[in-house]
Amino acid sequence: MLFIPVSLWNLIKVVLLCINALAVLNEERFLRRVGFGYRPEVVAQASVKAQIINLLHAVRTLMRIPLIALNITTIALSLLAG
Numbered sequence: 160m161l162f163i164p165v166s167l168w169n170l171i172k173v174v175l176l177c178i179n180a181l182a183v184l185n186e187e188r189f190l191r192r193v194g195f196g197y198r199p200e201v202v203a204q205a206s207v208k209a210q211i212i213n214l215l216h217a218v219r220t221l222m223r224i225p226l227i228a229l230n231i232t233t234i235a236l237s238l239l240a241g
Contacts, residue, residue, distance in 0.1 A: 172237075175229055181218045182226055190215065 190196045195208070197216045 172233060175226075175233055178218060178222060179226060179230070181215060182222060184215065184219070186219075 184190055186196055195212055195215060197212055
């Protein structure tokens with residue numbers, strides 16, 4: 160059996176990569192084609208799909224600057240730690 164140690168640092172990197180993946184989704188090219196484009200009339204509903212659309216929109220708008228800082232910090236710490 161293969162044993163892979165999971166540390167807090169690895170979990171932080173996984174979460175950061177997942178947030179990055181959500182942030183780079185293009186609304187015009189991808190999200191609208193699959194029905195997850197941001198539209199105010201859909202977002203006003205209380206469905207699961209509306210909550211996912213709200214999450215995607217919030218990550219792309221509010222997390223842009225913090226993600227840049229977190230990515231730079233993570234890359235620098237990974238380079239220093241080896």
